[in-house]
Amino acid sequence: xxxxxxxxxxxxxxxxxxxxxxxxxxxxxxxxxxxxxxxxxxxxxxxxxxxxxxxxxxxxxxxxxxxxxxxxxxxxxxxxxxxxxxxxxxxxxxxxxxxxxxxxxxxxxxxxxxxxxxxxxxxxxxxxxxxxxxxxxxxxxxxxxxxxxxxxxxxxxxxxxxxxxxxxxxxxxxxxxxxxxxxxxxxxxxxxxxxxxxxxxxxxxxxxxxxxxxxxxxxxxxxxxxxxxxxxxxxxxxxxxxxxxxxxxxxxxxxxxxxxxxxxxxxxxxxxxxxxxxx
Numbered sequence: 349x350x351x352x353x354x355x356x357x358x359x360x361x362x363x364x365x366x367x368x369x370x371x372x373x374x375x376x377x378x379x380x381x382x383x384x385x386x387x388x389x390x391x392x393x394x395x396x397x398x399x400x401x402x403x404x405x406x407x408x409x410x411x412x413x414x415x416x417x418x419x420x421x422x423x424x425x426x427x428x429x430x431x432x433x434x435x436x437x438x439x440x441x442x443x444x445x446x447x448x449x450x451x452x453x454x455x456x457x458x459x460x461x462x463x464x465x466x467x468x469x470x471x472x473x474x475x476x477x478x479x480x481x482x483x484x485x486x487x488x489x490x491x492x493x494x495x496x497x498x499x500x501x502x503x504x505x506x507x508x509x510x511x512x513x514x515x516x517x518x519x520x521x522x523x524x525x526x527x528x529x530x531x532x533x534x535x536x537x538x539x540x541x542x543x544x545x546x547x548x549x550x551x552x553x554x555x556x557x558x559x560x561x562x563x564x565x566x567x568x569x570x571x572x573x574x575x576x577x578x579x580x581x582x583x584x585x586x587x588x589x590x591x592x593x594x595x596x597x598x599x600x601x602x603x604x605x606x607x608x609x610x611x612x613x614x615x616x617x618x619x620x621x622x623x624x625x626x627x
Contacts, residue, residue, distance in 0.1 A: 349526060349546070350409060350604030354517045355400040357463045358393065365389075365461035372457050381453075383425055385460055390418040397468035402598045405470035406516040407478070407550040408557055409602045412470055419469035421515055423480040424460035427452035427503070430481065436554040443476040443551070451488065454502035455480065467517060477551035485510035485541065512545035522604060523611040530569035532561030532605070537612075561602050568595050568606045572613050589625045596622075 368386050375383055397418065404411055406419070427450075434446025459465040469478070486509070488500035503509070514525060525543035527535050534552050536543030547553050571591045578585035596606040596619065607619045617625075 349407060349514060349516055349522050349552075350404070350598070350607065351518075351522060352401050352406065352467075352516050354464065355396040358396065361393070361463060365463070368461045369458060372460060376454070376457070383454060383457055385424060389461060390420075390466060393463075393466070394418050394468070397466060401468045401516075404468075405473055406467040407469055407473040407546075408552055409604050410470050410472075410557070410560070411601065412468075415471050417469050417471055417474045418466050419474045419478065420456075420460065421465050421467055421513070421517075422456035422459050422503075422511075423482050424457055425455045426450055426480055426498075427455045427482055427500075428480040430548065433548055436551065436556060438555065441472060441556055446476065448479065448481075450498055451500045452502040453496070453498040455482075456503055458505055464517075467515070473550045477554075478549050481513075481549045483512040483545040483549060485512055512542050513549055514542055514546040516604075523608045526608055527612060528561070528565055528605050528609050530565060530609075532558055532563075532565035534558075534561075534605075561605060564595065564602050565605060565609065568592065568609050569613065571595065572610055576613070576615050586626070589622060593622060593626075 368389055372383055372385070394416070398412075398416070402411075403416075405416065428448045429451045431447040431449050432445055434443050436442070437444050456465070488503075491498055491501050514520060514522060516522075520542070523537070525537055525540040526546070527537040527543070529535070534547060534557075536547065551557075571588055575585065575588040575592060578588055592606070592610060594600065596603045596610065600606070610617075610619055610622065614622075
């Protein structure tokens with residue numbers, strides 16, 4: 349996962365968003381059982397996030413063609429919980445054995461048209477894996493209506509929550525929560541709950557991803573090890589810096605993984621140090 353800079357909110361967006369949000373507020377006042385959203389609204393702004401994220405999924409970093417979704421980081425409608433994690437079917441990219449249960453009747457509806465709640469996600473991460481999941485550090489408040497099919501109260505604007513799902517647009521240091529082996533396997537760093545829940549929620553340990561990360565991880569690890577052993581200020585060190593920067597470039601495949609690996613294994617430099625090295 350790579351940290352991205354959120355694209356600038358387009359002129360006129362907020363006025364349109366306010367109109368749509370008010371429609372949801374009216375539905376709530378009428379005690380509707382299921383909220384209806386204008387699903388075409390956020391799709392109209394997809395190009396902004398395609399450009400900002402270099403056409404990569406915000407969760408798994410896979411490059412995309414014409415596919416991909418605008419994901420609501422905090423789910424707009426029903427919030428779900430995982431019953432069983434399931435697994436990816438070999439060579440099919442489909443998921444079996446992954447089951448869910450409803451948790452909250454209404455999600456973070458007031459963020460359905462919030463620019464800061466959007467990110468570009470590949471269809472695989474968004475639909476069969478993340479869906480309407482949003483893990484928190486503390487248990488959700490139980491629903492006082494015991495006969496309800498929803499065991500937890502719906503979130504409210506005033507709630508103070510600590511999300512466990514990593515957000516590529518937040519200021520959080522991804523390397524503190526995720527780690528990659530030299531063959532591209534992903535795991536939580538230091539048993540991070542953020543890392544573990546992000547991997548589970550988005551299926552970041554699915555075999556198809558590991559297979560695509562493997563060769564790049566091996567190449568990165570080789571360059572990082574050679575960089576660590578190179579003489580400081582030597583021509584060889586400079587060449588290796590260029591190699592690693594190229595692997596971790598936003599336009600390359602899995603640059604977030606490369607940067608996390610560098611932070612973990614380089615020993616004496618941060619990624620910012622590496623970017624400043626050639627200057």
